[in-house]
Amino acid sequence: MLEDVREYGEAIVTYVDDEGYPFSYPSGYRIEDETVILEKRDWLKKRSSDKVSLLFNHITPLPTGGYMDRRYIVLWGGVEEKQDEIRFTPSRRYSWDENRVHFFQYCEISVPRGRRYMQLLERELGRKLKPALSLFSLFFRVTRLPFLIATVVPTLLGAAVAAYHGIFDPLLFILTLVGLAAIHLGLNMANDYYDTKLGADNVNTTPTPFSGGSRALQYGLITPSAAVAMFSSFYALGLGIGLYLAITRGLVPILSLMLIGFVLSFFYTAPPFKLAYRGVGEIAVGVGFGPVIVLGSYYVQTQSFHIAPLLASLPVGILIALILYANEIPDKKADALAGKRTLVVRLDDQTVMKLYKALIALVYVIIVLTFAAGYAPFTTLLALLTIPTARKAIKQISETYGNPYYMIPGLATNIKLATTTGLLLAVGYIIPAAYNILLT
Amino acid sequence: MTFIPNHVEKILENALVCAFTCIDENGRPVTHPLLPLYERGSGNIYFTSSVLFSKKLEYIKRNQRVSALFSNRRFIKSDEFHVVLVQGDARVLEEDIHHGWEKLLPLWRKKEPYIDAYVKQRIALPLFWERSIIELTPRKLYVWNDGDMSREPQIYVR
Numbered sequence: 001m002l003e004d005v006r007e008y009g010e011a012i013v014t015y016v017d018d019e020g021y022p023f024s025y026p027s028g029y030r031i032e033d034e035t036v037i038l039e040k041r042d043w044l045k046k047r048s049s050d051k052v053s054l055l056f057n058h059i060t061p062l063p064t065g066g067y068m069d070r071r072y073i074v075l076w077g078g079v080e081e082k083q084d085e086i087r088f089t090p091s092r093r094y095s096w097d098e099n100r101v102h103f104f105q106y107c108e109i110s111v112p113r114g115r116r117y118m119q120l121l122e123r124e125l126g127r128k129l130k131p132a133l134s135l136f137s138l139f140f141r142v143t144r145l146p147f148l149i150a151t152v153v154p155t156l157l158g159a160a161v162a163a164y165h166g167i168f169d170p171l172l173f174i175l176t177l178v179g180l181a182a183i184h185l186g187l188n189m190a191n192d193y194y195d196t197k198l199g200a201d202n203v204n205t206t207p208t209p210f211s212g213g214s215r216a217l218q219y220g221l222i223t224p225s226a227a228v229a230m231f232s233s234f235y236a237l238g239l240g241i242g243l244y245l246a247i248t249r250g251l252v253p254i255l256s257l258m259l260i261g262f263v264l265s266f267f268y269t270a271p272p273f274k275l276a277y278r279g280v281g282e283i284a285v286g287v288g289f290g291p292v293i294v295l296g297s298y299y300v301q302t303q304s305f306h307i308a309p310l311l312a313s314l315p316v317g318i319l320i321a322l323i324l325y326a327n328e329i330p331d332k333k334a335d336a337l338a339g340k341r342t343l344v345v346r347l348d349d350q351t352v353m354k355l356y357k358a359l360i361a362l363v364y365v366i367i368v369l370t371f372a373a374g375y376a377p378f379t380t381l382l383a384l385l386t387i388p389t390a391r392k393a394i395k396q397i398s399e400t401y402g403n404p405y406y407m408i409p410g411l412a413t414n415i416k417l418a419t420t421t422g423l424l425l426a427v428g429y430i431i432p433a434a435y436n437i438l439l440t
Numbered sequence: 441m442t443f444i445p446n447h448v449e450k451i452l453e454n455a456l457v458c459a460f461t462c463i464d465e466n467g468r469p470v471t472h473p474l475l476p477l478y479e480r481g482s483g484n485i486y487f488t489s490s491v492l493f494s495k496k497l498e499y500i501k502r503n504q505r506v507s508a509l510f511s512n513r514r515f516i517k518s519d520e521f522h523v524v525l526v527q528g529d530a531r532v533l534e535e536d537i538h539h540g541w542e543k544l545l546p547l548w549r550k551k552e553p554y555i556d557a558y559v560k561q562r563i564a565l566p567l568f569w570e571r572s573i574i575e576l577t578p579r580k581l582y583v584w585n586d587g588d589m590s591r592e593p594q595i596y597v598r
Contacts, residue, residue: 012459012509014469021527021580022461022469024509026589041589055459057473061514065553067456072473107568110492114567117494121534131566132538141563209564219566 008056071097153422158297160426163433179241186234194269204334206404264288290317319418330404380428442483452478454518477547487574523584534572
């Protein structure tokens with residue numbers, strides 16, 4: 001109980017005085033076996049049981065103001081006077097060290113208490129209370145809006161390949177983008193809803209900006225029924241636009257792609273398939289955000305299929321699957337507890353990293369081979385410019401593997417890798433397309 | 441007018457952290473290191489507490505008798521140093537837990553200059569920024585001048 005107590009400069013001794021107020025003073029101390037020996041003070045009389053507390057507190061003040069390196073220990077126990085010493089025997093303890101439990105994790109662990117307190121306060125104040133966020137912030141958080149980039153990139157890529165093949169309608173492109181974005185936001189919210197219902201997000205005490213879901217349901221930002229209403233509306237909007245495009249651009253091909261996309265998206269976490277819980281979620285995401293979106297976007301423009309957009313979709317699909325794959329690393333413990341058998345849960349840590357490196361290498365091999373086979377213009381090799389970013393992502397993730405908060409920069413680099421590679425690929429198709437338009 | 445002498449006000453104003461104690465339902469002292477925000481004029485000391493760490497708020501609502509100890513030299517950014525124990529009565533102000541505590545930001549900013557950056561990131565930790573104010577009205581001070589604990593403290597009573 002006293003192992004880590006030696007590291008502090010002073011003990012704050014506290015008891016309740018005869019007037020019923022807490023009385024505290026600082027004291028030097030030393031540890032002997034399971035006893036804290038305090039300096040003798042006349043005002044500390046014999047107090048038994050657990051009515052005396054000791055606080056050991058540490059911060060490192062910063063010259064610029066503020067402080068860091070917070071840790072403290074509180075002991076409760078009784079004291080006894082022996083000769084010139086006061087001997088404190090602890091019976092209970094409580095502690096926090098931000099180097100062991102990160103502040104964000106400390107907050108996350110305390111969320112149930114915070115929500116209980118807000119419910120108590122609701123009764124006291126006689127009005128509803130929920131965390132205050134502006135409407136935009138709420139929408140941003142609840143839908144995980146920044147992840148929309150994973151839809152924008154393949155949609156743009158499909159349209160870019162179509163433009164390279166000489167066909168591009170901006171209105172159709174916008175309709176495709178809005179429809180797919182709605183499906184993606186529906187997916188994000190359905191994923192949060194079912195991960196909460198199935199327990200994975202509830203047991204996760206180390207979420208990061210990239211993993212652990214939006215936490216909207218855990219924090220009480222929205223109710224489960226509001227989440228269902230929202231993701232149903234997003235799906236309805238996406239499906240409505242999809243149906244319009246199917247009727248006007250090609251019923252069977254577009255409906256087929258929509259059906260595949262919907263099944264992969266909705267049953268990613270939803271029963272009965274729960275793809276993410278069976279170790280195929282990464283493949284589902286790779287197929288959905290790669291070939292399905294790129295081919296769909298291409299088909300809407302050209303009303304035909306071609307091997308070129310399929311080949312172009314593979315690097316993007318792999319990289320977006322790798323966003324999910326890397327983001328699963330900090331969630332490994334919580335996912336395993338909830339029975340969510342993701343690839344990261346199924347594989348050992350070394351194999352997870354080997355597979356990550358191998359798939360990144362495969363991305364660049366596909367880009368080069370697609371060009372070499374004549375299915376992509378020379379300018380798509382621009383995507384190779386992201387190789388240093390790939391090396392950086394591998395280094396950062398390897399070095400911080402398993403520590404949720406230290407992994408955040410690596411996870412951010414991993415997302416940057418997927419988006420910039422996808423965008424550069426799209427630019428690689430757009431450059432010759434624009435050149436052709438200028439020539440004609 | 442406050443009964444707190446000027447040399448003590450300097451300590452209360454410049455301490456980065458103090459040991460705040462309330463009393464639990466079993467009569468045990470419960471001490472937390474907290475950031476004290478001293479308001480000259482009223483002579484009150486304010487603290488804010490997130491709903492995430494709300495146990496102390498429940499204790500204060502049951503028993504308003506609390507104390508705050510200012511003792512560690514390293515935590516007090518002032519040329520003068522005295523150990524100060526403030527005993528007093530606390531109340532919890534939580535009519536508006538969303539924004540009520542923001543009136544304390546000018547005092548908070550002096551001790552944690554980076555606080556505005558965190559407040560702007562409210563979206564990242566929404567429940568952390570739902571905060572109650574603890575208002576401590578001092579009734580008795582124990583002051584060990586120059587931090588000399590071997591001497592009897594000077595006592596000031598409201």
